[in-house]
Amino acid sequence: MKYAYYPGCSLERNAAAYDHSVREVADLLGIRLQEIDDWNCCGATEYFSRNELAACAVIARNLALVEPQTDQLVAPCAACYLNLIKTDKLMVDHPEFGKEVNQCLAAGGLKYEPGRVTVRHMLDVIVDDIGETAVRDKVVRPLAGLRVAPYYGCQVVRPISNNDNPEYPMKMDHLLKWLGAEVVDYPVKAHCCGGHMTQISEPQAFELIRRLLQNAQDYVADMIVCMCPMCQLNLDGYQSRVNGFFGTEFKLPIMYFTQMLGIAFGIDPQKLGFGKEIVTAMPVLEAKLGGQPV
Amino acid sequence: MAAHIAEKKGTFLEEVIEATPGGERLVHCIQCGSCGGSCPSGAEMQYTPRTLIAMIGANDRDAVLAANTMWACVSCYFCTSRCPQNIPITDIIYTLKRMSIAEKRYHDTDAPALAKTFTDFVDRYGRSFEFGLATGYHLLKRPISMMKMGPMGLQMFTRGRMALRPTKIRQIEQLQAIINKAKELSAK
Amino acid sequence: MADKIGIYVCHCGSNIAGTIDVEEVARWAGKNIGDVVVSKDYKFLCSSLGQQMIEDDIRSEGLTGVVVGACSPHLHEKTFRNACKRAGLNPFLCQMTNLREHVSWVNSDKAAGTKKAKALIFAAAERVKRQKPLEPMEVEVNPATLVVGGGIAGLQATLELADAGYLVYLVEREPSIGGHMAQFDKTFPTLDCSACILTPKMSEVGQHENVTMFTYSELEEVSGSVGNFKVKIRKKARYVDYDKCTGCGICTEKCPRKVIDDVFEAGMGYRKAIYSPFPQAVPRIPVIDAENCTWFTRGKCRVCSKVCPTDAVDYDQKDEIVELNVGNIIMATGWKLFDCKRIPQYGFGRLANVYTNMEFERLCNAAGPTSGKIVMRDGKTEPKSVAIVHCVGSRDVNSNPYCSGVCCMAALKFGHLVLEKTKAEVYSFYIDMRTPMKDYEEFYQRLLEEGMHFVRGKVAEVTDAARKPDEKGKLIVQVEDTLLGKQRRIPVDMVILMGGLEPQADAKELGLKCGISCSMAGWYTERHPKLDPVATMTDGVFVAGVCQGPKDIPAAVAQGAAAAARVAGMIAKGTVTIEPIVASIDEEGCSGCRICNNLCPFNAIEYDEEKKVSRVITALCKGCGTCVAACPAGVITGAHFNNEQIFAEIDGILWDAKPQAEVEIASV
Known part of the structure; x- marks a missing residue:
């Protein structure tokens, strides 16, 4: 199966582990990812705060660059995913606005036909297109004994439906169960990580991060498994600062779901970007997965 | 039903509806407070989103655009997905952000500065640039917290998670032409 | 054909006259439609004076057909038909056309409305000229x-x-x-x-x-x-002989199979596989739930049959059709109750002490599973605080947009029962308190006096994710108190969701x-x-x-x-x-193919085996026209809706269309 691939800025550096593991896992599952040539930033939540038309035009450039051979575009980053799907939907639902976006694209010699590209999140591709049997078939090292808390964040499950429940999504729960992991059913799995608030108001952001870490810990999770670079950065990168701020002692590794897939599929952890996380995952993996080094 | 829509009266409500795709649902607000109750930043807000909608209805333009509500928003979309009247509340918050920035009505928040720094990088390179954000925006706006960020930045750096130089896309002129056209059109 | 048609256009106050120039329509019709001898507009045609005017015209002008352009025939067709009848004109020679619901109420452009009204009047006039007197039937x-x-x-x-x-x-x-x-x-x-x-x-x-x-x-x-x-x-198989059973209840008592009763006890209690839903059931005759009965599922047991003193259990009973x-x-x-699991953020089915309203009805019912004691799911602990959440699956476009009407009052009732039976604090979370009927507002006042807490706000979520020590082990109700404009988190022991009513x-x-x-x-x-x-x-x-x-x-x-x-x-x-609007079959042309027999939704067509033709049973025919359209020989006619009448109506509506178009339509 062939998909256009939009990694997004985070996956270049900060979330390189996500990018590596997405590519490794895709390869193994027969998902052919073709990176959009010369893609640009999706503008995150920031561009929409300044100029809606420009924000959409910037995003639509990427849609316009998707090669005509495929109409499926995969974005692993939640913010990129939402921006891409939202722009397409705005152009479809509001044709006048769509025309304006195309006027902008025309200035760069491009054109996008609204609705042509279906934007998908990597999780949906694996769960919906590849499916349980094919995933289970590839598992060589079941994650038995590992208590994982799936963390969905916001922008994939809301506000545009990805055929999961926007309040209590289940797709990653299912996927992690296929890998043999013990899945923690905890209530804040689709609550907010604070998003860009770490850059604006630390006390506010830290409180949101604390709520998630606290709840995952209350439900005795060994680690949190996420699907968005921003969520990973906030929960992992800021974890020690949150501990300092509240006097807590959280020590929860925050991993990408594709990294866990890779481990279960027996892929070399190095290739999956293990070691790039700040709260290291190795000790708990070794302890829980039968003492064998991963 | 077009015949029954009231004539334009130049109210703030009409202005917000006009500037928001799907904004016409705004008139259906029953002031139930699902949005304010759901908001993860609700406690930080001087006015809850529900109150803001009531203020929009009351034509209280100045107070709305000066409110801190928009700047506490984390774009989690709980308000939108839970709204019993299908009002795109998060998008309305974005509309208010744009209005507040355009008219410089905001105060006591660095969010507009962050948005500007971020979009400037996109305009210049076609990609975002975390190190640039950290050095540019943080040094300017929050040198103290910048120092606290030091160890974290170092950790990120040693794990290869932060680049010192921005990446520039090949066809930056093409992107800039698109952005310029958008700015030109939206200025109208 | 010496038709004399009267045309009457109603203002309906300003309902019609507001968006249609009724005077112009009447004037125009008098000049432009053939055989029209009277054409008038009138403020309220349905008034007795309006009716009288029509009656007088029928008598003095000898009208052979009447067209009334007014409201929906649902409202006043009878009125005008009766007026015609009083003046000696067969009521089926009166044709109404709807200028209100079909034109003025759905349009704001007066010129366009007037134009459409003219076409509708024209159509009705062309049609009425071809209508036949019909006599109603009595059954x-x-x-x-x-x-x-x-x-x-x-x-x-x-x-x-x-x-x-x-x-x-x-x-x-x-x-x-x-x-x-x-x-x-x-x-x-x-x-x-x-x-x-x-x-x-x-x-x-x-x-x-x-x-x-x-x-x-x-x-x-x-x-x-x-x-x-x-x-x-369909009498479903009860597996108990209705005539032999005395309702003694021994079978239920001895039945070894316990099943969760999710109908009468709303999942809060158990019943047996052979059961009567509650002690005062009418009739007292039990039924066997074959899906759960050990005899039906595993071919063993037969305890009920063995203990029955009147030999009433009959495992071989079958469904029976009674005519x-x-x-x-x-x-x-x-109605049925809204499925509260459809709103996952309220936790029903996931958080033990979240109840639906029907569960709570059983919980506080003296004949219910706890004998009326209000306790939590552990079966013994009395709640210290109870939250009642309104509008669960009501007033919400994500579930049901309508107000279920009864939940506010039921919530007040629950509040009273909790306050009466326990020492708990009770919170009601409402959007709007709706107490419109006799003595309802007084009941609300009573609960205010009894100390129920009212928080105005639609509950955002019910969670067990504690943020502070006092929230540990509690259910936290998160809501905006809209009267304060502040987000609140209220920890409680028990939550009752007021599920809405659904069809x-x-x-x-x-x-x-x-x-x-x-x-x-x-x-x-x-x-x-x-x-x-x-x-x-x-x-x-x-x-x-x-x-x-x-x-x-x-x-x-x-x-x-x-x-x-x-x-x-x-x-x-x-x-x-x-109504004499029925189908009739021209027996001469009927080939006896019987296609119409099976299509008739009212079983109103019989087949004459001797003559080999189909015949309409007039008393059963509803005049739906299915057979008329289906007859391959085209020999079935629908009275009051024959081809001539319909085509005349179409011609009328297209009075200003180009001739070519007329040719095409006529050839269809």
Whole structure:
């Protein structure tokens, strides 16, 4: 199966582990990812705060660059995913606005036909297109004994439906169960990580991060498994600062779901970007997965 | 039903509806407070989103655009997905952000500065640039917290998670032409 | 053909005249439509003076046809037909055209409205010239009535008719009559014990000489029409002989198989595999739930059969179809509870101490699983604080946009019961407190005095994710207190979700069987929302209770009685007038192909084996036109809707169209 691939800025550096593991896992599952040539930033939540038309035009450039051979575009980053799907939907639902976006694209010699590209999140591709049997078939090292808390964040499950429940999504729960992991059913799995608030108001952001870490810990999770670079950065990168701020002692590794897939599929952890996380995952993996080094 | 829509009266409500795709649902607000109750930043807000909608209805333009509500928003979309009247509340918050920035009505928040720094990088390179954000925006706006960020930045750096130089896309002129056209059109 | 047509255009105050130039329409029609001898506009044609004007014109001008351009024929067709009749003109030579609902109310452009009105008047005039005098038919009304649904609305209707001396067949899907009211503990606002006021009615119905009950039965099929319906009832196999069983209850007592009762006990309690839903059930005859019975699932046991003193258990019983003839049908099929799991952020099904309203009814019912003790799911701990969440699955476009109407009052009732039976603090989370009926607001006042806390805000979520030490182990209700403009998190022990009322899952399907339709939300549509609230668009089929829309017990009872009164009126009169708009078959041209026989939805076409032709049974025909369209030989004619009339109407509507277009249409 062939998909256009939009990694997004985070996956270049900060979330390189996500990018590596997405590519490794895709390869193994027969998902052919073709990176959009010369893609640009999706503008995150920031561009929409300044100029809606420009924000959409910037995003639509990427849609316009998707090669005509495929109409499926995969974005692993939640913010990129939402921006891409939202722009397409705005152009479809509001044709006048769509025309304006195309006027902008025309200035760069491009054109996008609204609705042509279906934007998908990597999780949906694996769960919906590849499916349980094919995933289970590839598992060589079941994650038995590992208590994982799936963390969905916001922008994939809301506000545009990805055929999961926007309040209590289940797709990653299912996927992690296929890998043999013990899945923690905890209530804040689709609550907010604070998003860009770490850059604006630390006390506010830290409180949101604390709520998630606290709840995952209350439900005795060994680690949190996420699907968005921003969520990973906030929960992992800021974890020690949150501990300092509240006097807590959280020590929860925050991993990408594709990294866990890779481990279960027996892929070399190095290739999956293990070691790039700040709260290291190795000790708990070794302890829980039968003492064998991963 | 077009015949029954009231004539334009130049109210703030009409202005917000006009500037928001799907904004016409705004008139259906029953002031139930699902949005304010759901908001993860609700406690930080001087006015809850529900109150803001009531203020929009009351034509209280100045107070709305000066409110801190928009700047506490984390774009989690709980308000939108839970709204019993299908009002795109998060998008309305974005509309208010744009209005507040355009008219410089905001105060006591660095969010507009962050948005500007971020979009400037996109305009210049076609990609975002975390190190640039950290050095540019943080040094300017929050040198103290910048120092606290030091160890974290170092950790990120040693794990290869932060680049010192921005990446520039090949066809930056093409992107800039698109952005310029958008700015030109939206200025109208 | 020396037609003399009178045209009358109504202003309907400003309802029509506001967006149509009615004077111009009347003037224009008088000049431009052939054979028109009178053309007038009038302020209110339906007034007695308006009718008188038409009558006078018929007499003085010798009118042979009348066109009335006014409101919907649903409202006033009878009025104007009667006016014509009084003046000696056959009522079927009066044609109404709808200038209000079809033009003025749906349009704001006066020029366009006037233009459309002209076309409609033209069409009606061309049509009326070709209409034939018809004579209505009288048929006898079968005095027996079918009531579908044995809840409080159906019971009331049944009793009213039975007490008046008329036969009633009552069909109920569950093993006992009683409906939802039998599950309730108290009733608002008077706090009467629900069972105490319901069960006397149930036993009265059960013992009434004029009532035949079919419990554990469903409506299978309806044919015929007003006055003479034929209905088929499926009596589901009970596996207990109705005549032999004495209702002693030994079988239930000895049955070893316990099953969670998710119907009567709302999942809060157990019943046996052979059971009667509750002690006061009518009839007392139990049923075997074959899905769970050990004999049916594993071929072992037969305990019930062994212990039965009258040998009433019959494992070989089969479903049985009973055919009945009735004159009228009352649909009182009730409602089902909104599935609270559809709102996952409220935690029902995930957080143990989140209850639905029906669960709580059973919880505080003295005959319920805890004997009326309000305790949490552990079966022993009394809650110290209880949150009652309004509008769960109501007033929300994500579930049901309508207000369920009864939840505010039921929430107040629950609040009172918790305050009466426990020491708990009680919080009500409401959007708008709705207490519109007699003594309801007074009940609200009472709860304010009793110390119930009211927080105005739709609950955002119910969670066990504690943020602070005092939230640990509690259910936290997160809400914006909209009167404070502040987000609040209120930790409680128990949460009651006020699930809304929804149409029965099969309401639409059941409605189709007897020819009645549903609103967007799925409630049965009454003939007129204000002036004809229990009749439907199908003559002889009436609606009562919540199946027509959310309502409380007093309103359901009133509607049940109203439907019964309408039926009693029909029976007392003895005959019903049937519109003579029926199909007829030209036997000369009929090839006897019998295609029409099977297509007729009313079984109104019989086949004459001797002559090998089909024939319409006029009394059964509803004039739907299905056979007319289907006849391959084109020899079936629908009276009042024949080809000549329809084409004339089309020609009329296209009066200003180009000639080429006329040619094409005429050749179709």
